């Protein structure tokens with residue numbers, strides 16, 4: 001299977017972590033969603049990641065790819081039946097964090113006169129709210145468990161640190177402790193974003 005991805009995309013990273021956890025080898029094709037001519041014909045959303053199956057069918061977006069990889073790979077599911085919806089809601093927080101971090105970065109690289117201060121403020125506030133909610137929920141983000149919610153949160157925080165620095169760590173100490181503990185996991189080490 002091939003994954004159209006990018007080295008800094010948190011959504012592609014989710015798929016990479018799930019593939020690693022499920023012992024699936026993906027061949028990755030670095031694809032810039034803004035300049036690729038081919039991407040729109042593979043995904044009308046013209047976004048990465050896209051998974052291309054052996055029969056050339058395409059699967060998107062990252063949530064669907066992760067679910068597909070989880071079903072296709074080896075070992076225990078990353079989508080537990082017990083407290084299923086709690087896991088899925090926390091996964092949404094991780095996804096929202098990633099999305100806000102990506103959108104904020106897209107604003108930052110615009111010329112100053114094209115940036116939207118209200119939008120950037122809204123994104124920063126959303127990021128802070130999500131970090132605080134996760135900081136409060138750590139009893140649920142079980143220390144030893146590594147499921148889809150952890151994967152989405154790690155991908156979101158990884159992008160936040162890469163693009164917007166590590167100042168979140170001081171104000172969200174529980175979350176930072178949890179995150180630091182996960183950083184040694186092989187699937188997390190192997191999928192660090194690269195600029």
Ligand SMILES: N[C@@H](CCC(=O)N[C@@H](CS)C(=O)NCC(=O)O)C(=O)O
Nearest residue numbers: 009010011033047048049061062063
């Ligand atoms: N909901 C999508 C989001 C994917 C996404 O935002 N990808 C970004 C790269 S990190 C992209 O392709 N952006 C292109 C654009 O916004 O036009 C998913 O989970 O796969």
